[in-house]
Amino acid sequence: MDDELNPASIDRDSRLTRRGFSTVAMATGVALAGQALAAEVVETDVSITTADGTCDAAFFHPAGKGAWPAVVIFTDIIGLRPAFRDMGRRMAAEGYAVLVPNPFYRTRKAPVISGPFDFANPTDRAKLTELTAPLTTPAKTTDAAAYVAWLDKQPQVNAKKKIGVQGYCMGGPYSFIAAANHPTRVGAAGSFHGGGLVTDKPDSPHLMVAKAKADFLVAIAENDDAKQPDGKDKLKAAFAAAKLPATVEVYAGAQHGWCVKDGAVYNPVQAEKAWAALTALYKKSLG
Numbered sequence: 067m068d069d070e071l072n073p074a075s076i077d078r079d080s081r082l083t084r085r086g087f088s089t090v091a092m093a094t095g096v097a098l099a100g101q102a103l104a105a106e107v108v109e110t111d112v113s114i115t116t117a118d119g120t121c122d123a124a125f126f127h128p129a130g131k132g133a134w135p136a137v138v139i140f141t142d143i144i145g146l147r148p149a150f151r152d153m154g155r156r157m158a159a160e161g162y163a164v165l166v167p168n169p170f171y172r173t174r175k176a177p178v179i180s181g182p183f184d185f186a187n188p189t190d191r192a193k194l195t196e197l198t199a200p201l202t203t204p205a206k207t208t209d210a211a212a213y214v215a216w217l218d219k220q221p222q223v224n225a226k227k228k229i230g231v232q233g234y235c236m237g238g239p240y241s242f243i244a245a246a247n248h249p250t251r252v253g254a255a256g257s258f259h260g261g262g263l264v265t266d267k268p269d270s271p272h273l274m275v276a277k278a279k280a281d282f283l284v285a286i287a288e289n290d291d292a293k294q295p296d297g298k299d300k301l302k303a304a305f306a307a308a309k310l311p312a313t314v315e316v317y318a319g320a321q322h323g324w325c326v327k328d329g330a331v332y333n334p335v336q337a338e339k340a341w342a343a344l345t346a347l348y349k350k351s352l353g
Contacts, residue, residue: 106130107158109151114167116212118205122175123167123213124151126158127222135227135352136217137162138210138244140237141169142326143194144183146176149328160345162230162352163222165213169237170197172205198236203243203269210244214251228253228280228352232344234326235261242271242278249279254351256344258325259287264297272304275312281351282312285340287322313343 106129114121124146127134137157141150146168154166168176173196184190210231218225229251233241238260245255255278257263263284264272275282284301291298298314305312317324317336324333325340 107155109155112165112216114212114216116171117208118172118200121167121171121209121212122146123165124154125163125165125220126154127163128158128161133222133224134161134163135230135348136220136223136225137164137230137232137348138213138217139164139166140231140233140240140244141166142235142237142323143198145170145178145197147179147328149326152327157345160348162348163217163220163224165217167209167213169201169209169240172200173197201236206240206243207247210240210247214244214248218251230254230256230348230352231280232256232258233260234258235323238263238284239271242274245278245280245282246274247277249277252278252280254283254347255280256283256285256347258285258340259290259320259322260284261290261322264294264300272301275304275310276308278308278310280310281347282310282314283343283347284312284314285320285325285343286314286316287320287324288316288318289321291316313347 107126108129110125112123112125114123139150139154139157146166150166154164158164168178170176170178178197179193214229217223217229229248231241231244231252231254233239233256238257239262241255241257241260242263245252262271264270282305284298286298298316301314302312305314317340320333320336321331323329323331325337326332327334327337
């Protein structure tokens with residue numbers, strides 16, 4: 067969990083048992099149902115004023131009149147792109163007003179990576195340095211504040227309801243930061259194959275939970291757990307000390323990046339399991 071640039075590629079056995087095939091088919095059916103519901107979603111490209119400039123973002127909400135609980139989706143290191151727009155549409159179809167910001171707006175507008183990208187290629191990985199260098203903890207903190215403030219001003223957002231935040235890979239710490247710095251607004255926080263959740267630095271995300279009031283879901287990749295086996299225990303201890311409801315789970319067979327459908331290690335079965343856990347959390351905690 068401490069490697070935000072973890073390569074999202076491994077060798078996998080592509081064979082499926084009959085039971086496995088049925089499970090994949092079920093997961094695919096759920097995804098297709100979500101896509102059908104997304105037809106009833108309104109999508110808008112928006113600009114958000116932050117402490118450091120203007121952030122380009124995508125905003126989604128159910129069609130028709132109404133106001134819904136807000137959700138912020140923090141992307142992985144490849145940023146705002148079709149895979150995360152699809153995620154935003156799907157979450158909006160669940161009954162939420164969803165913001166998906168471009169985390170790299172300080173450097174360039176989304177999409178920030180064009181063409182194929184190979185984490186195993188040093189030249190490709192070097193492209194990420196320019197993007198991630200400005201993303202200090204203070205920068206992430208002010209960005210999260212700008213997103214919450216922007217959402218609370220939108221007529222499609224029910225500001226009386228709590229906000230949900232969810233982050234993927236490098237977006238995982240963002241969800242912790244948002245929950246810690248907006249305890250009266252953020253009611254649920256999810257991290258999926260989050261990188262850098264437990265570090266030896268004083269601003270480690272796991273140390274921030276003492277300031278939060280949210281329910282947490284931390285879904286850990288199997289290979290991330292293998293690299294940092296004590297990470298989950300430190301997370302559980304931090305949540306217990308803060309007396310916060312939290313589920314911290316290692317997803318068996320799921321590799322770093324498994325929830326994002328355009329990645330080499332996308333695992334539809336485990337991705338659907340994570341999605342179901344997240345939407346159940348939102349229904350419980352954002353009402």
